[in-house]
Amino acid sequence: MVKLVVAYGHPEDPAAFDQHYAETHIPLAQKIPNVRRFEAGKVLGTADGSAAPYYFIAELWFDTVDDLQTSRQSPEGRAAGDDVGNFATGGATLMIAEA
Amino acid sequence: MVKLVVAYGHPEDPAAFDQHYAETHIPLAQKIPNVRRFEAGKVLGTADGSAAPYYFIAELWFDTVDDLQTSRQSPEGRAAGDDVGNFATGGATLMIAEA
Numbered sequence: 504m505v506k507l508v509v510a511y512g513h514p515e516d517p518a519a520f521d522q523h524y525a526e527t528h529i530p531l532a533q534k535i536p537n538v539r540r541f542e543a544g545k546v547l548g549t550a551d552g553s554a555a556p557y558y559f560i561a562e563l564w565f566d567t568v569d570d571l572q573t574s575r576q577s578p579e580g581r582a583a584g585d586d587v588g589n590f591a592t593g594g595a596t597l598m599i600a601e602a
Numbered sequence: 603m604v605k606l607v608v609a610y611g612h613p614e615d616p617a618a619f620d621q622h623y624a625e626t627h628i629p630l631a632q633k634i635p636n637v638r639r640f641e642a643g644k645v646l647g648t649a650d651g652s653a654a655p656y657y658f659i660a661e662l663w664f665d666t667v668d669d670l671q672t673s674r675q676s677p678e679g680r681a682a683g684d685d686v687g688n689f690a691t692g693g694a695t696l697m698i699a700e701a
Contacts, residue, residue, distance in 0.1 A: 505643075505646070507649070508645075508659065513660070534690035542701055543700075544604075544699050544700025544701055545699065545700050546607075546697050546698070546699045547604070547667065547697075547698045547699060547700065548697070549695065549696055549697055549698070550606070550674065550696035551696065552699070553608065555697055556695060556697075560607065560697075560699050561698055566644065575649065579651065596648065596655060597643070597648055597650065598645050598646075598648055598649075598654055598655075598656065598659075599646045599647055599648070599649065600643050600644065600645045600646060600659050601640055601642075601643025601644050601645075601646065602643055
């Protein structure tokens with residue numbers, strides 16, 4: 504399997520990020536086809552107490568890289584991807600990783 | 603649940619990293635108590651084709667933050683943690699996140 508790791512930088516307004524993520528982004532993400540598992544949550548800190556480079560991490564598991572790319576390019580995938588720009592004021596790094 | 607996300611920067615010698623990880627680090631990590639799930643793999647790239655900030659990501663799931671910290675501080679946890687310095691020539695960022 505592979506996963507899409509979406510690592511969100513610290514937003515300008517965390518409360519607004521949280522609200523948009525829960526009320527708008529999650530419903531869009533849940534429509535993306537071929538997602539085998541979805542997991543998302545806040546970064547609570549780093550192990551050594553230094554500043555965490557990210558505020559929030561979401562992961563979407565797919566069977567293959569081809570599935571992942573096809574799903575990202577589907578209408579539902581594009582809708583979720585386009586929505587990131589609406590709330591990710593701290594940026595978002597999208598990595599594809601072995602899982 | 604919570605997870606420990608270990609994000610490894612690009613090592614000086616990827617082949618040496620891979621060999622040490624597989625032959626030495628995985629066996630040490632497998633001895634860490636209270637790990638509910640372990641997942642690790644290479645970062646294959648970013649969604650937009652830009653350079654990925656990490657080479658490899660490992661995740662260890664625990665029931666609670668307390669379990670995570672207790673396990674990290676156990677002899678087995680310390681052995682695995684100390685080993686990171688033996689192969690992570692690109693550094694390692696350890697984040698604790700909601701899961």
